[in-house]
Amino acid sequence: MSRWGLTIPLTGVPLTAHRELVEQLPDLGYTDAWTAETAGTDAFTPLVLASQWAPQLRLGTAIVPVYTRGPGLLAMQAATVAELAPGRFVLGIGASSPVIVSNWNAASFEEPFARSRDTLRFLRSALAGEKVTEKYETFAVSKFRLERPADPPPSIMLAALRPGMLRLAAREADGAITNWLAASDVPQVRSVVGPDVELAARIFVCPTEDAEAARGLGRMLISSYLTVPVYAAFHDWLGRGEALAPMHEAWAAGDRQKANQVIPDAVVDELVIHGSVESCREQVQSYVDNGLTTPIIALLPTGGDPFEQVRGLAPR
Structure with missing residues (x-):
């Protein structure tokens, strides 16, 4: 089944003002609400609110950088949201970029493939409630165990662009999250991850003629x-x-x-x-038709009413 997601929060809309819209999303046909983390809201807080406003939605982070929190804190935050949304939370992690990691968060952006792989492996163990003592290639953890592991543990998806990371996502994660691609690019990405892996993508949508x-x-x-x-x-x-x-x-x-x-x-x-809202909705559908599992609409500001635009972009 194809999913249909929305990026929250919307640009220019106060976080608490989203309740009216988020409560409506399941009835409109949206299955998912996803966040991002750059220099606006953090990735987890909007999902905490959404977990209470619309318990039917699947919630996901796309993405949380693997460098900007310690491994234990990342596991704690993921487990907290997973407890609030049992079986409905997807932790999307990724390397992010040197600007976000180094320039803004004073962390060293080194070995992004290895750090992503090691964080994924740590989280698999930690979120399952295991006590983790492990020396990974890019960091080490000693005697960490979550006090409140979620049951079930959240799914973990990996941000991936090129074949190496896409193959890692297909092999060890629960899916791949990609970004900045055209509908016509989806088959090339799909050919690497295979037919049965969840493939999500944030799609930038500007509903204006x-x-x-x-x-x-x-x-x-x-x-x-x-x-x-x-x-x-x-x-x-x-x-x-x-x-x-x-x-x-x-x-x-x-x-x-x-x-x-x-x-x-x-x-x-x-x-x-x-284009028009109707045209934009059809263009999002073309990603699905080309093999995308989960389109994640990122609504760009046009001066129009963003709530009405979200309603118009709902799947038909």
């Missing part, structure tokens, strides 16, 4: 994200390296304005959904 406004916002987002080395490598693998090369050259030269200008319309239109 002002194409130039949507593309302007999309360009700013694309130049901010896809110049990060891991995303640049992801899009090289997907086949957009040549189309994005002028953006990378301008960005490296320090010309942010030019970097935005040289992103082709075709690339923006592939990566940022825009």
Whole structure:
């Protein structure tokens, strides 16, 4: 069964003001509410609220960085939300980016593949209630045991872009979470993880028929994200390296304005959904049709009523 998710909280909407909408999501056809963690809300608190507002929803983090909390604290927070939403919480973890990890959180961004793998393995044991004493490649834990392990333990999904991390997600996690891809890219990613693994993706949706406004916002987002080395490598693998090369050259030269200008319309239109609400909903569905299990809508601000837009984007 395909799922249908929404990223919360919505931009510009106070966290407590989400109750009215979140309570309606299951009746609208949404199955999931997912959070992110950059420099806004933390990933867990909105899900604590949602667990009480809409007990039918599956809740997920997409994603929590593996560097910005100690392994034990990460397990504690995951177990807490899992206790509030028994069998309905998915812990999505990932390497994040050097900006978030090092520049903003004073942690060392080293060996992202190994750190993600080691954190995943630790969490598997810890969230099962085991006492963990283990020397992993990237950290060591001695005699850690959760005082309140959740029953059942939460699922764990791994943020993954390229084949190595995608294969790790398929092999050791309960699914893969990806980001910044077009509907036409889904089969390439699916071919790596296999047919039976849950594949989730955050999809940026800008419901406006002002194409130039949507593309302007999309360009700013694309130049901010896809110049990060891991995303640049992801899009090289997907086949957009040549189309994005002028953006990378301008960005490296320090010309942010030019970097935005040289992103082709075709690339923006592939990566940022825009148009009428009905058209946007159909474009989200195209990801599902191409093999995505769980679309996670990230609503971009347009000046319209975001609650009405979320209602309009509900699955049909």
